[in-house]
Amino acid sequence: MISIIPATEAHADAVWQIFREVIAAGDAYVFEADTSRETFLAYWFAAYVYVAIEGDQVLGSYIVKANHPGRGSHVANASYMVASAARGKGIGGLMCEHSLAEAKSRGFRAMQFNIVVSTNVAAVALWKKHGFAIAGTLPGAFRHETSGYVDALVMFRDLADIGSL
Amino acid sequence: MISIIPATEAHADAVWQIFREVIAAGDAYVFEADTSRETFLAYWFAAYVYVAIEGDQVLGSYIVKANHPGRGSHVANASYMVASAARGKGIGGLMCEHSLAEAKSRGFRAMQFNIVVSTNVAAVALWKKHGFAIAGTLPGAFRHETSGYVDALVMFRDLADIGSL
Numbered sequence: 001m002i003s004i005i006p007a008t009e010a011h012a013d014a015v016w017q018i019f020r021e022v023i024a025a026g027d028a029y030v031f032e033a034d035t036s037r038e039t040f041l042a043y044w045f046a047a048y049v050y051v052a053i054e055g056d057q058v059l060g061s062y063i064v065k066a067n068h069p070g071r072g073s074h075v076a077n078a079s080y081m082v083a084s085a086a087r088g089k090g091i092g093g094l095m096c097e098h099s100l101a102e103a104k105s106r107g108f109r110a111m112q113f114n115i116v117v118s119t120n121v122a123a124v125a126l127w128k129k130h131g132f133a134i135a136g137t138l139p140g141a142f143r144h145e146t147s148g149y150v151d152a153l154v155m156f157r158d159l160a161d162i163g164s165l
Numbered sequence: 166m167i168s169i170i171p172a173t174e175a176h177a178d179a180v181w182q183i184f185r186e187v188i189a190a191g192d193a194y195v196f197e198a199d200t201s202r203e204t205f206l207a208y209w210f211a212a213y214v215y216v217a218i219e220g221d222q223v224l225g226s227y228i229v230k231a232n233h234p235g236r237g238s239h240v241a242n243a244s245y246m247v248a249s250a251a252r253g254k255g256i257g258g259l260m261c262e263h264s265l266a267e268a269k270s271r272g273f274r275a276m277q278f279n280i281v282v283s284t285n286v287a288a289v290a291l292w293k294k295h296g297f298a299i300a301g302t303l304p305g306a307f308r309h310e311t312s313g314y315v316d317a318l319v320m321f322r323d324l325a326d327i328g329s330l
Contacts, residue, residue, distance in 0.1 A: 068280055071307055074308060136300040136301015136302070138240070141275065
């Protein structure tokens, strides 16, 4: 059974390994393949961090935080990643659903993704399935490892219809 | 004569005073009125910083930086502010023009504003005049001091037509 729990220091190594897999392809995340463990963990663990686990296996992780300070802080931002060996099990969707409820519980009114890679059609479809709309298209805003400069999407979702955890 | 030059430590006090004026209204910047000098200066001076000066008076300041790390780092982000006593002199436009050339010189391919307050019609018109298009609308993403939650705009401009400094 897969469960989603707050991450602790004990998960840092597993989360770092998943991140390395994710960034190696250069097709979904802004971080480059040479990003250091220290840089990544400082970034990831500066937010509210969760892991999807099955037994003692970490299958994925996500973070949620305010997208802006102050007058923009009622909009959440989240990032998700799934271990390559665990793809196709619906973990991305589970984490997305969890993150929406978590964001709602923390008082956020909406959730925004700032740079969804347009060529990552599976992700775009998943976010749409979970209620996100494309708020805008940023021409050539992502430097894709194999396709060069590709469009990125800003996706947005109101949380009015989400129940708290 | 107004000139735009790189900011130094010597400009920090003047820039802080302008920032305080700008955030007091709560209608244009995400920072709240109680933002500390330390927080502001750490944020502002983490980017490339410029000031618009006339004699020894600082009339405005702007910053330019990468909007994202790594695979999103070819898109610049900029923020501008003008002293209340110096408004209506075209300083915002001068700084915008300068920032576009500066961003181009530093190798950026485009410039993006992440959270332009939709009710700030003068700013929206100014950015449009300088070639920015509305890439998307974020419903209720800005908590305006007097109007409550208002839409924010993502604005984007390619730098292909901009000459280097």
